Amino acid sequence: MQNWIEDYYIGAGIKNPQKTRKKIDAGRLTVGVYLITLSENPGNLLEIIPASLLMQKTYARICPTIVGMEKGKDAAIDMAAGIIKEIYETTGQFQVREYFKNR
Secondary structure (H helix, E strand, C coil), X not given: CCCEEEEEEECCCCCCHHHHHHHHHCCXXXXXXXXXXXXXXXXXXXXXXXXXHXXXXXXXXXXXXXXXXXXXXXXXXXXXXXHHXXXXXXXXXXXXXXXXXXX
């Protein structure tokens, strides 16, 4: 089971979010689905990873907190940019982890 924030972002390309999340949590193949996660690297704000990467048990164990999912890489990039923009407009800072802790 992955670590998801409560009220994570769901992109318009995801037709059945509950089913998609169950497949991801079960380690099943989800073609074209990308996850937006908090970055483990202090120099980055968010990371975008293909959900299929979580089929690898070693990666699934170390997967950072998931804050959103979207269908397609370009749409995931747009979603990540929108999240960062929302955080900056709300707080005036780029403190992503703190934003999600206090949300």
